Amino acid sequence: MKRVNFILCIEAYLLCKGVAAVLQRIPGASVVREFGTVDMLTHYLKNHAVDFLLICDTLFEKATDLFIEDPGLLERTILLKINPVRPEGAGKFKEIIYLTDGKQEITFKIKELLNPYFRNHREEPQSTLTEREKTIVRLVSMGLTNKQIADKLFLSTHTIITHRKNIIHKLGIKSVSGLTVYAIVNNIITIDEVT
Amino acid sequence: MISRNMPMCQAVLEHYRLLPLLPRFNIRLGFGEKCVEEVCRLNHVTTEFFMEISNAYLDDDYIPQTDLSLFPLGDLVGYLTSTHHYYLEVAIPKIERKIHQLLDGSALSEKERGLVSGFFDDYRKEFLEHVSREDKLVLPYILELEKEYMKEKPDAEFMKRLQVYTIRDFAREHDRLETSLENLSRLIIKYLPPFEDFDLCHQVLTDLSDLVRDLIDHAHMEDKVLVPRVAEIEQHLLRKSEAG
Numbered sequence: 001m002k003r004v005n006f007i008l009c010i011e012a013y014l015l016c017k018g019v020a021a022v023l024q025r026i027p028g029a030s031v032v033r034e035f036g037t038v039d040m041l042t043h044y045l046k047n048h049a050v051d052f053l054l055i056c057d058t059l060f061e062k063a064t065d066l067f068i069e070d071p072g073l074l075e076r077t078i079l080l081k082i083n084p085v086r087p088e089g090a091g092k093f094k095e096i097i098y099l100t101d102g103k104q105e106i107t108f109k110i111k112e113l114l115n116p117y118f119r120n121h122r123e124e125p126q127s128t129l130t131e132r133e134k135t136i137v138r139l140v141s142m143g144l145t146n147k148q149i150a151d152k153l154f155l156s157t158h159t160i161i162t163h164r165k166n167i168i169h170k171l172g173i174k175s176v177s178g179l180t181v182y183a184i185v186n187n188i189i190t191i192d193e194v195t
Numbered sequence: 196m197i198s199r200n201m202p203m204c205q206a207v208l209e210h211y212r213l214l215p216l217l218p219r220f221n222i223r224l225g226f227g228e229k230c231v232e233e234v235c236r237l238n239h240v241t242t243e244f245f246m247e248i249s250n251a252y253l254d255d256d257y258i259p260q261t262d263l264s265l266f267p268l269g270d271l272v273g274y275l276t277s278t279h280h281y282y283l284e285v286a287i288p289k290i291e292r293k294i295h296q297l298l299d300g301s302a303l304s305e306k307e308r309g310l311v312s313g314f315f316d317d318y319r320k321e322f323l324e325h326v327s328r329e330d331k332l333v334l335p336y337i338l339e340l341e342k343e344y345m346k347e348k349p350d351a352e353f354m355k356r357l358q359v360y361t362i363r364d365f366a367r368e369h370d371r372l373e374t375s376l377e378n379l380s381r382l383i384i385k386y387l388p389p390f391e392d393f394d395l396c397h398q399v400l401t402d403l404s405d406l407v408r409d410l411i412d413h414a415h416m417e418d419k420v421l422v423p424r425v426a427e428i429e430q431h432l433l434r435k436s437e438a439g
């Protein structure tokens with residue numbers, strides 16, 4: 001599955017570990033590095049591209065140079081707000097997370113950030129078969145040839161071959177024996193029906 | 196987690212899953228008091244590389260300390276090659292042997308037996324095909340690419356090939372090897388009549404699940420570490436040759 005990369009820049013060690021643990025548990029999110037100082041962060045960003053930077057408010061103030069150098073970075077920055085009184089300049093960050101946020105709020109905010117990454121490029125092939133494809137897998141497991149399947153379903157052999165290609169693509173299973181076992185464990189056919 | 200100053204003996208005792216990794220780095224037991232770093236040095240293994248691979252292998256939530264992309268591609272290719280060797284020479288034959296032993300002593304019908312042995316037979320062939328393609332074509336290509344990248348002027352013949360085939364073409368057709376094994380476990384646990392020899396059956400299921408985990412880690416190295424890195428080098432090379 002595709003991973004969206006986060007780097008963390010948080011001074012308080014316990015807080016940093018906590019944020020990392022929370023992010024790692026959200027499917028699709030991955031924490032690639034953790035930094036406790038702006039210096040190390042600056043050095044890292046020189047050589048690496050990241051999807052999101054999550055930085056705490058105290059370190060953000062020390063990192064102004066970074067954001068002047070790369071104006072696009074703000075668009076990818078999530079502010080972790082530790083001090084509730086300091087003004088935050090809302091709107092300029094991609095997202096703001098507060099220390100008082102509950103589990104649901106944080107998960108929701110992060111998932112919103114991840115959404116665009118998963119909506120457009122569907123990397124994972126869809127693994128569920130259509131009803132027609134299931135029928136074909138069933139008949140293949142019963143030992144029928146493409147020609148026999150075509151006759152039975154009133155389709156051309158060419159269509160069956162196309163279906164079988166799609167099935168291979170979806171499941172990553174090429175052999176008849178592999179398809180048969182797949183069909184059994186997915187309740188498409190019983191062992192008794194297999195030839 | 197494993198650190199460089201930890202005695203190697205302690206690392207293994209605390210993380211038994213480390214054991215199958217050791218031969219892939221040509222590391223043997225009998226560590227004495229030596230720490231991780233010393234053992235690595237004596238075996239000509241980059242310590243950081245060993246620690247990154249091991250820690251990522253042991254813990255799904257592990258956060259890389261050193262970017263894997265900082266290591267020479269040769270290290271990574273070497274590790275993948277010896278992992279392939281482990282699959283073909285150790286893991287797959289071992290499971291196959293046990294499955295046949297299990298079937299021989301079972302009360303399964305002829306049909307059920309044929310289903311399982313036929314399945315594993317085809318699986319082994321697909322596995323071999325998958326791995327040989329990587330060993331004979333993909334990995335040597337990567338080493339060649341790195342060599343061309345170091346050159347002042349890359350070979351014209353090589354550049355012509357690069358226009359047609361890149362690592363992304365490989366990645367697109369890169370199948371998952373673990374799904375079929377998971378189906379086999381499910382078949383044994385849920386659908387087949389119970390085996391008399393439960394202990395042997397337990398071993399087969401444990402071996403299958405170990406191999407599944409190992410394959411997931413392996414595919415991760417290939418898809419998420421190797422491919423992006425190689426793609427980046429290819430892009431550099433292509434741009435360089437357009438400019439030149």
Ligand SMILES: [Fe+2]
Pocket residue numbers: 275279326329413417
């Ligand atoms: Fe491989």
Ligand SMILES: [Fe+2]
Pocket residue numbers: 325329369414417
């Ligand atoms: Fe592979």
